[in-house]
Amino acid sequence: MKLDAKIPEGPMAEKWKNHKFNAKLVNPSNRRKYNVIVVGTGLAGASAAATLAEQGYNVDCFTYSDSPRRAHSIAAQGGINAAKNYPNDGDSVHRLFYDTVKGGDFRSREANVHRLAECSNLIIDHCVAQGIPFAREYGGYLANRSFGGAQVSRTFYARGQTGQQLLIGAYGALCKEIKSGGVKMHTRCEVIDVVVIDGQARGIISRNLVTGELTRHVADAVVLATGGYGNVFFLSTNAMNCNASAAWRVYKKGAAFANPCFTQIHPTCIPVHGEYQSKLTLMSESLRNDGRIWVPKKKGDTRPPAQIPEDERDYYLERKYPSFGNLVPRDLASRNAKVVCDEGRGVGPTGQAVYLDFADAINRLGKEVIEARYGNLFEMYNRITDDDPYETPMMIYPAVHYTMGGLWVDYNLMTTIPGLYALGECNFSDHGANRLGASALMQGLADGYFVIPNTINDYLASTKIEKATTDHEEFVKAETVAKEKLDKLLSINGKRTVDDFHKELGHLLWNNCGMARNEKGLKEALEKIPKIREEFWKDLNVPGSADDLNQALEKANRVADFMEFAELMVKDALERKESCGGHFREESQTEEGEAKRDDENFCYVAAWEFQGLDKEPVLHKEPLEFEEVKLTQRSYK
Numbered sequence: 001m002k003l004d005a006k007i008p009e010g011p012m013a014e015k016w017k018n019h020k021f022n023a024k025l026v027n028p029s030n031r032r033k034y035n036v037i038v039v040g041t042g043l044a045g046a047s048a049a050a051t052l053a054e055q056g057y058n059v060d061c062f063t064y065s066d067s068p069r070r071a072h073s074i075a076a077q078g079g080i081n082a083a084k085n086y087p088n089d090g091d092s093v094h095r096l097f098y099d100t101v102k103g104g105d106f107r108s109r110e111a112n113v114h115r116l117a118e119c120s121n122l123i124i125d126h127c128v129a130q131g132i133p134f135a136r137e138y139g140g141y142l143a144n145r146s147f148g149g150a151q152v153s154r155t156f157y158a159r160g161q162t163g164q165q166l167l168i169g170a171y172g173a174l175c176k177e178i179k180s181g182g183v184k185m186h187t188r189c190e191v192i193d194v195v196v197i198d199g200q201a202r203g204i205i206s207r208n209l210v211t212g213e214l215t216r217h218v219a220d221a222v223v224l225a226t227g228g229y230g231n232v233f234f235l236s237t238n239a240m241n242c243n244a245s246a247a248w249r250v251y252k253k254g255a256a257f258a259n260p261c262f263t264q265i266h267p268t269c270i271p272v273h274g275e276y277q278s279k280l281t282l283m284s285e286s287l288r289n290d291g292r293i294w295v296p297k298k299k300g301d302t303r304p305p306a307q308i309p310e311d312e313r314d315y316y317l318e319r320k321y322p323s324f325g326n327l328v329p330r331d332l333a334s335r336n337a338k339v340v341c342d343e344g345r346g347v348g349p350t351g352q353a354v355y356l357d358f359a360d361a362i363n364r365l366g367k368e369v370i371e372a373r374y375g376n377l378f379e380m381y382n383r384i385t386d387d388d389p390y391e392t393p394m395m396i397y398p399a400v401h402y403t404m405g406g407l408w409v410d411y412n413l414m415t416t417i418p419g420l421y422a423l424g425e426c427n428f429s430d431h432g433a434n435r436l437g438a439s440a441l442m443q444g445l446a447d448g449y450f451v452i453p454n455t456i457n458d459y460l461a462s463t464k465i466e467k468a469t470t471d472h473e474e475f476v477k478a479e480t481v482a483k484e485k486l487d488k489l490l491s492i493n494g495k496r497t498v499d500d501f502h503k504e505l506g507h508l509l510w511n512n513c514g515m516a517r518n519e520k521g522l523k524e525a526l527e528k529i530p531k532i533r534e535e536f537w538k539d540l541n542v543p544g545s546a547d548d549l550n551q552a553l554e555k556a557n558r559v560a561d562f563m564e565f566a567e568l569m570v571k572d573a574l575e576r577k578e579s580c581g582g583h584f585r586e587e588s589q590t591e592e593g594e595a596k597r598d599d600e601n602f603c604y605v606a607a608w609e610f611q612g613l614d615k616e617p618v619l620h621k622e623p624l625e626f627e628e629v630k631l632t633q634r635s636y637k
C-alpha cells in the first residue's frame with residue numbers, strides 16, 4: 001500500500017482553487033451516465049447526495065433509519081464555525097485554519113484544514129439561503145458566540161439545536177432531488193459490505209432491516225458518510241444505532257484506517273447515574289460561554305453547592321488557563337475534570353462530576369437572557385436529572401463524543417480503494433488529535449456541499465470503469481459472506497446478550513484506553529480483547545431470525561465488528577508513545593501534567609492496513625509537514 005495524499009502544489013491559500021481548476025470535469029450531459037452510491041444521510045451524506053444529484057449524477061442514497069432526518073447529526077447542539085468575522089474581533093480564514101491545526105495538536109494535514117476554513121463562509125451563505133433560522137442580533141445580523149480553543153466569537157447557532165436545523169436544510173435539498181428522480185432513497189437499509197471489483201469500489205450489499213432481505217447495488221463510485229466509532233465504548237453521547245461497521249468492513253477490503261486511537265471525550269455531559277444506563281447525554285459546549293466550572297477546594301466536601309462559600313471553591317480552569325478560562329479545548333477541559341475527581345474533589349453521589357454554575361451569568365445578565373440562549377438545554381437537563389439549573393449548578397462529567405480517527409483519505413477524500421470516498425466523521429482528515437467545538441458540522445457540510453462535488457468528477461472523468469452488474473462473482477461472494485456471518489450469529493445459542501458483551505468491551509476500553517492511557521493498561525487490554533471476542537462467538541444469544549425485523553441481530557452484527565476494531569484502536573494507542581490532544585499517554589506529560597508531544601518520532605498519520613484477522617496489521621506512516629503553522633507545544637494559559 002502506498003499513501004499518496006495528492007496535496008496540490010502552490011501557496012496554501014491557492015491550493016484548493018488551483019486543484020479545482022486542474023481537476024478533470026464530467027460534461028453535464030454525461031453525468032447522467034454515472035451512478036453514485038451515498039451511504040448515510042447525516043450532514044455529510046445528505047448534502048453530498050443532494051449536491052451530486054443536482055449536478056446530474058444518478059444517486060442511490062442509503063440510511064438505516066426510517067427517515068434521513070433521523071441521522072445522528074440532528075443531535076448536535078452548540079453551533080457551526082465560520083470565519084465571517086461579523087463581531088469584528090480579529091477572525092479570518094487564516095485564524096480559523098490556525099486554531100484548528102493548533103486545537104488538533106498539530107496532528108492534522110494542513111492543506112485539508114485550510115480548505116475547510118475556506119469553505120466555512122460558503123456554508124453559512126448557503127444555509128442562510130436555505131432558510132436555516134440562525135440566531136440573530138437585535139438589528140438582524142447573524143449572531144455569534146464563543147467555543148473552546150478560540151479567542152474570537154465565530155460560532156453560528158440556532159439556539160441549542162443547530163444540528164437539527166442544518167440537517168433539515170440538507171434534508172430539504174435531498175427531498176427536492178428525490179422528488180425530481182435524481183436520488184433514489186433507500187430507508188431502513190444497512191450496508192453490510194462494499195463490493196470491490198478489479199481494485200475499484202463498485203457497489204454495496206445492503207440488508208433491509210424490516211424484511212431481512214439482502215440486496216446488491218452497483219455503481220461507478222461509492223461515498224461513505226457513516227459517522228464515527230464512539231459507541232465502541234458502549235457508553236457515549238452517540239445515538240444507539242451509531243456504529244463503525246461500514247468503515248471497518250471496507251478496512252478489511254483494503255482501505256487504510258487512520259489514527260483509530262484519536263477519540264474525543266466531551267467535557268460537558270450528564271454523568272453516569274447507574275449500572276444499567278445504556279447511553280449518555282451531551283450538554284452543549286456553548287454552556288461554557290456563561291457557565292463557570294468548579295469543585296470544592298477540600299477533598300470529600302459533600303455540602304450542597306449553595307452552602308460552599310466562594311473562597312472555598314476552585315474554578316480550576318480559570319485558575320490554570322487564565323487566557324482561555326472555561327473555553328479551553330475539549331481535551332484539556334475533560335482531562336482536568338478527571339484530575340480533580342481523581343483527587344477526591346468530585347461532586348455528586350458518585351464523586352465523578354464537577355459543577356457548571358450559571359449563578360454569575362444570571363445575576364449579571366438576567367434569567368431571561370440565559371433562557372433565550374440555552375432554554376432548551378436547561379429544560380433537557382431538568383427533565384433528565386430533576387434539578388433546576390437556574391437555581392442550582394449543573395453536574396457534568398466527560399464522556400465519549402466524537403472520533404477524530406477514521407478511514408484514511410487523500411486530498412480528494414478518496415480512500416486507498418479507488419472509487420471509494422469517505423466524508424465527515426468517518427474520515428480522519430481535518431481534526432488531528434482533538435476536534436474543536438462546532439467544527440464537526442462545518443466539516444460535514446464542507447465535505448458534502450463543496451468538496452466531493454469538486455473531486456469525484458476527476459476520478460470519473462479520468463478512470464476507465466468497466467461495465468459491471470450485480471451478477472458479478474464479487475457481488476455473489478460478498479452477499480454469501482454476509483449471509484454466513486448473520487447465520488453464524490443466530491446459531492451460537494449461548495447465554496449472554498449482545499449488550500452484556502458490548503458493556504464488558506466498552507468498560508475495558510474506557511478504563512484502559514479512555515481519557516488517559518499507559519503502556520501497562522494498553523497491553524492488558526490487548527490481552528483481554530481477544531478473550532472477550534472468543535467468548536462472544538461462543539456464548540452469544542441472539543433470538544429471532546434473519547428474515548424479519550430483528551434488532552438484536554442488527555446490534556450483534558455491529559458489536560462483532562467492534563470486537564475486532566477495538567484491538568486495532570488499542571494497538572494504535574500503544575504504538576503512539578506520545579501525548580497529543582485526546583490521546584494522553586501518562587508516560588509523556590510535562591511537569592505541569594500537560595500533554596507532551598514527540599514531534600521527532602510521531603509527527604505522522606498512522607494508517608493501518610488489514611492483513612487478516614489472525615495477522616498483525618501493517619502500519620504505514622504519512623509524514624505531516626507544516627508550512628504555515630509553526631510546530632510548538634500547545635499552550636492555553
